[in-house]
Amino acid sequence: MTDIYAFLEQNDITYQRFDHEAVFTCEESSKLPDMPGADTKNLFLRDKKGKRHMIVSVGHEKKVDLKALGKQLDISQNISFASPERLLKHLGVTPGAVTLLGVVNDPDHLVEVYIDKDLWEADALRVHPLVNTASLIIEHDNMERFFAATGHKVNVIDVPGS
Numbered sequence: 463m464t465d466i467y468a469f470l471e472q473n474d475i476t477y478q479r480f481d482h483e484a485v486f487t488c489e490e491s492s493k494l495p496d497m498p499g500a501d502t503k504n505l506f507l508r509d510k511k512g513k514r515h516m517i518v519s520v521g522h523e524k525k526v527d528l529k530a531l532g533k534q535l536d537i538s539q540n541i542s543f544a545s546p547e548r549l550l551k552h553l554g555v556t557p558g559a560v561t562l563l564g565v566v567n568d569p570d571h572l573v574e575v576y577i578d579k580d581l582w583e584a585d586a587l588r589v590h591p592l593v594n595t596a597s598l599i600i601e602h603d604n605m606e607r608f609f610a611a612t613g614h615k616v617n618v619i620d621v622p623g624s
Contacts, residue, residue, distance in 0.1 A: 463554040464566045466591045473611040478599040485594050486558035491522070499599040500584035504560040506549050507531075510539035515552050519562050519587075520578040520621050530622035535576070554592065561590040562605070563598075565614045575614050578621040 470477060478498070485491040491501065501522040508515050514537065520526060532541040546557050552573050553564030565573055581587070586601045600608065609616050 466563055469566050475604045475608050479596055481596045497588055497597055499586035499588035500581055501588050506544045506560050507541045508544040509537045509541055515572055516574045516576055518576045519581060521581050525624045527622045527624040559590050559594040563589050563592060565612050571613060576617045576619055579618050582618045
């Protein structure tokens, strides 16, 4: 697993760090002290055959319609949550720590990145640094720099809600 802090420093990506108790859900994270940046909900998904893997990031309050999302992403079969084993294999994280920063552990670019347009327009994002015991606040331009450094294309879409 990549040392995320070393990666961020090597690529001149600045951030603010907030350490906190472990959080596993958006509900738990909403009880943390106020922090700047848009709070994110990150879904690690796969197609039915397990050939496509996606991380989808939306604002923490948004409920995602997976069926409509599958149609939007041109996936003919249903999409579902990927297993903890796939999550560890592709992003190097465990459940509760799913984060956009996980693509740093995907050098083969097997994971597609989708970010809700409303979230992408935020000045800064609040993301886990590969563990759920801290949050990093990363400004928009630094998130762009992060994805450029990993070589991942960011697909900004209007993620369908339910």
